[in-house]
């Protein structure tokens with residue numbers, strides 16, 4: 201492996217823009233710079249391209265193009281969905297979510313009083329040691345007063361998949377709106393929204409090889425909706441502001457590619473992930489897998505190396521240009537272990553030394569072999585320096 205080669209295993213934080221995506225976007229920075237809302241055909245052709253992108257995204261999600269609203273990111277989609285549902289149900293004062301959501305949902309739900317001027321009761325469902333929710337507990341939490349359920353499809357830190365189709369069905373049976381943050385799921389697992397009872401679904405471009413700064417909110421036909429921003433009539437009045445055209449074109453292309461590579465993601469990428477995971481767990485003593493092994497994304501593994509600090513591990517990996525995460529990128533910078541691992545009850549000594557490896561279709565077996573060659577010594581050296589290391 202060339203010394204300066206970056207081994208990028210941090211794809212749940214962000215992904216490389218696919219070369220085909222970049223190529224599809226390029227003309228929209230140069231010759232095709234018109235405004236899609238303009239009356240002239242110079243702008244109009246850009247509007248046509250935006251609609252084609254909407255079709256490509258609809259094809260990946262199994263929904264109508266008209267059910268999709270372009271936003272600036274996954275976070276905006278999450279906020280728009282949840283606040284829409286609350287506005288649509290002014291008499292209901294209860295929200296259900298989980299303890300392991302991305303901060304985009306978690307911090308919003310914890311601050312609903314500030315955001316809306318109304319006090320809400322928020323049920324944050326517990327998770328078990330392997331990061332799963334108790335379905336019966338979920339069903340019991342659904343009440344007449346529940347305005348919305350917001351539950352992520354795939355966890356960004358562990359890759360654990362929640363039974364979102366079944367959970368949406370249970371909400372529908374009680375006439376309760378259901379939102380899923382599917383930012384990590386879209387493009388990695390098959391999704392067919394026309395067969396599901398999901399009212400709102402959030403996704404983000406930069407987690408599936410499109411650029412940063414573009415997202416989508418799916419709103420089921422007929423479902424309540426309130427714009428997050430007020431202004432022009434773009435997106436049929438659902439999201440004001442001139443479209444981020446080039447990124448939207450890129451996201452359309454990325455969805456087409458994701459559909460074509462879904463099979464590879466679930467075979468070759470999954471096999472690489474499993475090789476990495478099994479290799480680390482067998483060669484490094486006192487290493488523990490975090491999260492349910494079955495109900496999981498094909499690209500993610502989260503492993504705790506007891507008695508070492510995640511940050512120290514990342515620094516040593518960085519010397520070999522190996523990129524991964526400890527906790528989640530959004531929570532690093534603080535030395536608190538991730539809220540996801542804490543919710544799972546991972547012991548302190550293990551939660552601090554957890555590393556998330558997240559792969560993509562651009563990873564190779566050579567890269568995985570390289571990581572497997574370097575990791576045991578990295579962990580071993582750090583443990584030798586640790587006053588707490590009790591030995592194997």
Ligand SMILES: *Cc1c(COP(=O)(O)O)cnc(C)c1O
Pocket residue numbers: 212272273274275276302304352354355356381382383384404405406407413414415
């Ligand atoms: C990355 C991520 C988000 C936020 O998306 P942005 O486009 O970065 O705002 C939300 N939820 C999950 C699960 C994510 O992984």
